[in-house]
Amino acid sequence: MIWQQLESLAGSYPLAMRGLGMTVVLSLIALVFGTLIGFGLGILRIGGSRVLSTVIGAWVDLIRGTPFLVQIFLIFFILPELGIKLDAFTAGIIALTNLNACFICEIVVAGIQSVPKGQVEAALASGLSKWQRMRQVVLPQAMRVVLPPLVGQYVLLIKDSSVVSAIGLTDLTRVGWLVVQRVPNGLLVFFLVGVGYFVVCYPLILLARRLEKRMSAAHGEVQL
Amino acid sequence: MARCSCELPSGRFSVVIEFQGVNKWFGSLHVLNDITLSVQPREVVVVCGPSGSGKSTLIRCINGLEQIQKGDLVVDEKRVGDPATNMTLLRTEIGFVFQSFNLYPHKTALENITLAPIHVRKTPRAQAEKDGRELLAKVGLGDKFNAYPSQLSGGQQQRVAIARCLAMRPKIMLFDEPTSALDPEMISEVLDVMVAVAEEGMTMMVVTHEMGFARRVAQRVVFMDQGSIVESGAPEEFFSNPKTERSKAFLGKILRH
Numbered sequence: 358m359i360w361q362q363l364e365s366l367a368g369s370y371p372l373a374m375r376g377l378g379m380t381v382v383l384s385l386i387a388l389v390f391g392t393l394i395g396f397g398l399g400i401l402r403i404g405g406s407r408v409l410s411t412v413i414g415a416w417v418d419l420i421r422g423t424p425f426l427v428q429i430f431l432i433f434f435i436l437p438e439l440g441i442k443l444d445a446f447t448a449g450i451i452a453l454t455n456l457n458a459c460f461i462c463e464i465v466v467a468g469i470q471s472v473p474k475g476q477v478e479a480a481l482a483s484g485l486s487k488w489q490r491m492r493q494v495v496l497p498q499a500m501r502v503v504l505p506p507l508v509g510q511y512v513l514l515i516k517d518s519s520v521v522s523a524i525g526l527t528d529l530t531r532v533g534w535l536v537v538q539r540v541p542n543g544l545l546v547f548f549l550v551g552v553g554y555f556v557v558c559y560p561l562i563l564l565a566r567r568l569e570k571r572m573s574a575a576h577g578e579v580q581l
Numbered sequence: 582m583a584r585c586s587c588e589l590p591s592g593r594f595s596v597v598i599e600f601q602g603v604n605k606w607f608g609s610l611h612v613l614n615d616i617t618l619s620v621q622p623r624e625v626v627v628v629c630g631p632s633g634s635g636k637s638t639l640i641r642c643i644n645g646l647e648q649i650q651k652g653d654l655v656v657d658e659k660r661v662g663d664p665a666t667n668m669t670l671l672r673t674e675i676g677f678v679f680q681s682f683n684l685y686p687h688k689t690a691l692e693n694i695t696l697a698p699i700h701v702r703k704t705p706r707a708q709a710e711k712d713g714r715e716l717l718a719k720v721g722l723g724d725k726f727n728a729y730p731s732q733l734s735g736g737q738q739q740r741v742a743i744a745r746c747l748a749m750r751p752k753i754m755l756f757d758e759p760t761s762a763l764d765p766e767m768i769s770e771v772l773d774v775m776v777a778v779a780e781e782g783m784t785m786m787v788v789t790h791e792m793g794f795a796r797r798v799a800q801r802v803v804f805m806d807q808g809s810i811v812e813s814g815a816p817e818e819f820f821s822n823p824k825t826e827r828s829k830a831f832l833g834k835i836l837r838h
């Protein structure tokens with residue numbers, strides 16, 4: 358019986374690869390845009406006008422305080438009501454990017470705030486402009502604090518991307534649901550799905566470790 | 582080296598820093614109480630006084646690290662805090678040396694020094710690096726250009742910090758207790774650099790309790806207590822013959838150490 362199930366699973370291999378591909382593509386796009394937007398939001402949260410900072414703060418809290426499944430449904434079902442046509446893929450990208458950007462915003466804010474005040478004062482006193490201070494002095498130092506949770510967030514993102522199966526995108530998780538209808542061994546199927554996610558996440562975890570080592574080797578220790 | 586204001590180059594304003602009835606509060610705490618003080622070009626003024634008397638706040642107002650709430654503060658002919666004054670531009674003329682050095686830990690000694698010249702003054706990188714190496718040599722660290730701050734001693738870090746300020750060719754240098762975070766054996770190497778800067782004719786305000794330094798290069802010592810300037814005079818005069826009870830008590834305390 359197990360033999361039969363394995364054979365039938367092997368037949369699902371192309372489908373599984375498609376699902377894995379979808380998960381990777383979704384995550385990658387949301388990772389790139391979420392990071393760019395997240396850094397932008399974090400920097401503006403600290404250095405932007407009061408109004409902008411408050412708006413960003415409120416948005417981030419709203420997104421962090423509501424389930425991702427609800428967000429993705431809202432985007433998928435409500436935007437078309439407002440006349441904005443979008444397919445499941447686009448809706449998934451928007452929802453994931455937004456979620457990712459909001460979490461990264463918080464990570465970046467914490468990183469910026471970890472830079473000692475004296476650093477900003479030294480940069481200020483030497484006549485660097487606001488954005489020069491951010492770019493040359495604050496962000497490079499914030500990165501050491503930002504990097505570990507940032508990569509942790511990427512791992513979460515890949516796992517969160519499984520929620521897009523709820524709006525019908527055939528990602529790795531949905532492939533699991535499809536396969537389990539033909540091969541009634543949920544344990545085996547979802548074990549393999551789990552392996553698929555781990556295979557994508559693990560190199561990221563390794564990469565993070567290497568980056569972290571490289572950064573601290575380049576700087577010497579930060580003095581407090 | 583003796584200097585006097587009668588040697589001022591003609592045509593220049595005769596005051597670089599002028600406090601006129603300056604007041605500042607932190608909440609309800611009156612930190613600067615009706616400060617009136619002017620500093621001439623090439624003058625070296627030492628500021629001393631007990632902890633919490635407002636010395637740091639006084640010099641931090643000069644480059645706008647703190648804002649004043651009342652009175653007038655004119656620096657290099659520009660009114661500090663006036664919306665018409667470009668503070669970023671004014672700051673390029675004022676070097677500030679911190680008690681805790683505040684070198685950028687992710688940059689080498691040379692990169693610390695060239696950052697502002699390259700990005701603010703728009704000096705070509707090659708020129709900025711050449712100048713930076715010369716400045717490092719001048720503060721006695723010619724071989725340390727590639728060292729990160731964490732690889733330098735406190736005294737070396739503070740000398741890099743001074744070189745970092747000098748690289749902007751400022752008109753004014755402010756020092757906030759530049760040697761009080763240092764081990765005793767490193768104090769003189771930093772003071773020597775400061776003396777050299779003073780002797781080149783830099784206008785300086787120095788918060789310090791280093792009386793030897795004050796005697797060597799200062800034209801004036803200003804004594805602060807509880808946000809006010811209580812006494813001000815030539816170093817010899819102030820140290821040997823303090824006029825107020827508060828300055829006597831203060832000098833008694835620091836000289837006993």
Ligand SMILES: Nc1ncnc2c1ncn2[C@@H]1O[C@H](COP(=O)(O)OP(=O)(O)OP(=O)(O)O)[C@@H](O)[C@H]1O
Binds near residue numbers: 610631632637638
């Ligand atoms: N950012 C701030 N907020 C509130 N109070 C402050 C702030 N900075 C300084 N103070 C207070 O203002 C007073 C003057 O501080 P300041 O640092 O100017 O004193 P100081 O003479 O430099 O003392 P020290 O010798 O300890 O450095 C102190 O009572 C201090 O606690």
Ligand SMILES: [Mg+2]
Binds near residue numbers: 636637
């Ligand atoms: Mg102080």
